[in-house]
Amino acid sequence: MQTIIKKYSAVLKINWIQALEYRANALVGVVAIISGLFIEYQIWSLIFESQNLTNVNGFQFRELMIFIFLSIMVGQLKSSWHTSGEMIEGIRTGDINKFLIRPISYFWYHFMMFIGVNSLYYTVYSLLLFILLIIFPGLIFPAAINFIGFILALLISIFLSYSIYYIMICFAFWFGEVRAIVVAYNLTMLVLSGQYIPIRLFPESIIKFMEITPFIYLVDFPVSIATGRMPIGLWTINFIYSIAWCVIMWIIGILIYNRGIRQYEAYGS
């Protein structure tokens, strides 16, 4: 077990080293995070001011801002533009050969890579969360249990999101190029997971539909726990559902990979 942890933490470490190699890229990434939050703030303050609103679907301005800020953060932490693009390219060009010839799991290697690539965001967002806690006391993590619940739900969201990406990526074994599917999924998820507009602002029928999909666990679930919008009584059942979705997606991914790898033609010399 210790050697397995060492093996995969080495993958994580080399991704950090790689990320730090490009200082300008890292800096632009941080600026992009902050500017994204600023734009959201401007849009919603304009909406509230122009319409003279005091609340929207039970959200006061400050509450909505916190909910949206957290949603953007969680959405960013579970997104996989970089890793999924690299994995698809690897299958298409034969670059995954270098992983297949080593005693390492393709799934877990890239999961650690996914975490490694997003680590820069984890650091910046942790700092931002700390600042938000000071500026808006009581609106985030009303109790210590909310913080623990949020971290657990966030870990589930990251794993679930990666597992869904993994399924799409594995179709590259048959079709070669599947980036269009990933891009379409990413764009759809920006809305359906509640990353930019909270699902709670959607009509009831859409919320009901979303509740039977895994997508609700990607952003809305951890953010609702963090802001105290989900009663503690509902946590257990939602944790069970979210973990079940993780297992289902993980197994589907493994099955598709095992079929796909037989199709793989190890392109290039």
Add this chain to the structure above:
Amino acid sequence: MYIKISNLTKSFKMFKRSAGLKGALKSFFSRQYTNFFALKKINLELKKGEIVGILGENGAGKTTLIKLMVGLLYPTEGDVVIDGYSPWKRDHEYLRNVTIVMGQKNQLWWDIPASESFLLNKHIYQIDDSIYKETLNELVDLLDVRDKLDVQVRRLSLGERMKMEIIAALLHRPSLVLLDEPTLGLDVISQSKIRDFVKYYNKKYNATFIITSHYTKDIQEMCERILVLHGGKQMYDGKFNELIKAINPERRLLFEFSIPPEESYIHNLKGKFKFELNDNILTAQLPESELKDLLSTLLNQFSAQSMSFEDLPVEETMKNFFQNPQDYL
């Protein structure tokens, strides 16, 4: 037997389309697939510690065979068993004992120094600290790249990068090493260094090497045994020198007369043997037995100022062979 390959066949499903927008549109709606056989019924047995070269033209199936042996491809038919393992099951125990270096594919992390990739491999292959340090030092010194360890891979020359690739591939001391075009694009010094290194590593660790190369010299210097593939078929499996003799049994004799021979002597000799005479030097390219007869005839009457036998250039011989391999075997 360390490696046993039986009736190994690999086919790929392919489609063709004509060039241009019209061809692309037509192919978008309807594709006609055909089966392309990259390998047909290959049989091979290898003992541990052998160095075997695979020769063949482009598209002969050399790389496909190597990819099947490392488990990158599933066979269409037949079987490969290496040290008791089926490569395509990718058992981690098997992968810990095998390595592949592909001359045209980079396995190192491009943007960071090679030493970081080495450390990653240390953890992936679970190499002990002491063995890691010892092997790394040995390989770095042998390949003479110590001062390049902390340079980003993208800044290395092709030769330096290939040496780093080889180090990364051998850190875990694999017992089976598959080298696919390891000297491609390298200068003669780097090529020679890599050839010497292969021989050294094989001797020290009794590792089995399977090498493909377009440079016949690589194969000639490193491999006693060769497998020749042509259009996916196995054409020859045996000693390299015997193949060369079978393809071209002729050798060249250069005989410099100590005193100029008389014209009548040369005229008579030309009736029995085929040769050329320029500046007192007789050059003959004949099968070895005829060459011996010619030499004894010459030495009966003349002494030689200088004399030498030469093998014909191997590249030339192999080129002739690949143009029509059926004619020679």
